[in-house]
Amino acid sequence: MAARKSLRRWEWLHKWSSIICTAFMLLLCVTGLPLIFHEQIDDILHSQVKATDVPEGTPLANLDDVVAAVKAQKPDMVPHFLIWDRDDPNALMVSVGKTVNANPVNNKIVRVDAHTAEYLDAPDVTGRFTYIMLKLHTDMFAGLPGKLFLGFMGILFCVAIISGIVVYAPSMRKLKFGTYRSERKRVVRWLDVHNLAGIVLVMWTLVVGFTGVINTWADLVIKYWQFDQLAAMTAQYKDRPVVASPASINEAVKVAIKAEPDMRPSFVAFPGTLFSSKSHYAVFMRGDTPLTSRLLKPALIDAQAGTMTDSRDMPWYVSTLLLSQPLHFGDYGGLPLKIIWAILDVITIVLLVTGLYLWLRRRKSGVSLERSVASVPALEPQTP
Amino acid sequence: MSGRGVFPKHRTLGQIFAVPALIGVMSIVGLVAALVGDGMWDGLSWLMLLAPIVIYLACIYLPRRFRTR
Numbered sequence: 053m054a055a056r057k058s059l060r061r062w063e064w065l066h067k068w069s070s071i072i073c074t075a076f077m078l079l080l081c082v083t084g085l086p087l088i089f090h091e092q093i094d095d096i097l098h099s100q101v102k103a104t105d106v107p108e109g110t111p112l113a114n115l116d117d118v119v120a121a122v123k124a125q126k127p128d129m130v131p132h133f134l135i136w137d138r139d140d141p142n143a144l145m146v147s148v149g150k151t152v153n154a155n156p157v158n159n160k161i162v163r164v165d166a167h168t169a170e171y172l173d174a175p176d177v178t179g180r181f182t183y184i185m186l187k188l189h190t191d192m193f194a195g196l197p198g199k200l201f202l203g204f205m206g207i208l209f210c211v212a213i214i215s216g217i218v219v220y221a222p223s224m225r226k227l228k229f230g231t232y233r234s235e236r237k238r239v240v241r242w243l244d245v246h247n248l249a250g251i252v253l254v255m256w257t258l259v260v261g262f263t264g265v266i267n268t269w270a271d272l273v274i275k276y277w278q279f280d281q282l283a284a285m286t287a288q289y290k291d292r293p294v295v296a297s298p299a300s301i302n303e304a305v306k307v308a309i310k311a312e313p314d315m316r317p318s319f320v321a322f323p324g325t326l327f328s329s330k331s332h333y334a335v336f337m338r339g340d341t342p343l344t345s346r347l348l349k350p351a352l353i354d355a356q357a358g359t360m361t362d363s364r365d366m367p368w369y370v371s372t373l374l375l376s377q378p379l380h381f382g383d384y385g386g387l388p389l390k391i392i393w394a395i396l397d398v399i400t401i402v403l404l405v406t407g408l409y410l411w412l413r414r415r416k417s418g419v420s421l422e423r424s425v426a427s428v429p430a431l432e433p434q435t436p
Numbered sequence: 437m438s439g440r441g442v443f444p445k446h447r448t449l450g451q452i453f454a455v456p457a458l459i460g461v462m463s464i465v466g467l468v469a470a471l472v473g474d475g476m477w478d479g480l481s482w483l484m485l486l487a488p489i490v491i492y493l494a495c496i497y498l499p500r501r502f503r504t505r
Contacts, residue, residue, distance in 0.1 A: 256485070256488065399492060
């Protein structure tokens with residue numbers, strides 16, 4: 053029978069894709085849980101210097117003073133990025149590295165008051181609980197290979213979900229949706245839990261799983277964008293050396309805002325860093341709605357002349373990456389959405405654990421669960 | 437509904453996937469809504485994404501009203 057054979061294939065696919073990824077998916081679900089609330093956890097565990105509260109309409113500090121404050125505090129470091137804090141409009145963050153082309157992964161963050169341009173603090177985050185969770189979650193402290201490996205596990209997870217939908221059908225032939233046979237043996241109860249959790253979570257796990265996979269490709273996407281678009285935008289500058297004493301960053305941001313008055317700056321990349329050319333400030337502008345605030349449009353400002361060189365919308369592959377971030381993090385709908393994210397994550401853990409149990413149980417007994425439980429209860433006598 | 441009789445009838449694919457498809461559509465609406473806007477859109481998103489949680493908990497923890505003995 054062709055249908056029978058094809059079902060066996062799907063069962064095989066579901067079994068093996070799950071077995072390979074389950075341990076890593078458990079790691080991801082467990083470490084991801086605190087990461088949903090990383091701001092709250094950091095707030096509780098670590099004190100940070102608060103920016104001065106100012107009445108609305110207080111003028112912002114000159115950005116050149118902000119950068120000067122950072123340089124005074126970290127004379128042996130070079131600013132890479134100036135970042136507007138999404139959650140705290142009173143503070144600016146400057147990411148500094150050892151040299152201009154040092155890997156930004158090792159950068160330090162210096163916080164500066166957005167109105168007074170006073171230095172606030174430069175916390176070392178590397179020992180933090182949330183940092184350790186983040187590293188375990190993104191690359192298991194193994195850099196890009198670790199990231200890509202977890203991405204591959206994510207792909208297997210998506211395969212397991214899709215094949216899971218297929219094998220769900222035959223096991224539900226004789227059962228109502230949501231059946232939970234609480235009076236039966238654990239193996240039957242857990243099969244019901246596994247089927248139910250899997251099928252109600254299908255969309256959420258697919259979206260969070262696949263956007264997670266996309267996030268693992270971030271480094272490669274950015275490399276490609278540099279090669280593809282950034283290089284094209286700054287082609288006529290490509291033989292120039294890094295600007296020694298760049299013009300005012302405050303003026304550069306003003307030029308960018310003037311070109312896109314409906315947008316606001318998200319961050320500025322200094323000349324010579326990962327996100328800019330050697331002779332430009334790249335001012336990344338963002339929109340105002342939850343959707344457009346995630347999308348960026350870089351304006352390249354000549355760091356010597358202070359004039360606009362080029363500004364282009366990000367290509368589809370960068371926009372896809374940027375949009376996949378909120379959909380993975382669940383940080384775009386307030387605290388209630390985060391709590392929902394956390395509960396869904398816990399149910400995913402239940403899904404993984406029950407799945408693992410069912411596989412171990414089936415291996416021991418050598419009986420195919422789906423068929424035995426769905427047709428005649430071979431594993432136990434039926435209580436009429 | 438007579439769920440499990442002595443000779444239970446096979447359910448069609450349509451019957452098996454009716455509720456899951458509905459939950460799937462609600463999830464998508466929920467995931468997208470909070471991206472579109474704030475306020476009401478966030479509320480819609482919470483409501484839609486609560487559905488799978490409520491259904492999951494209800495199926496497992498609510499006592500079955502029609503227990504066939």
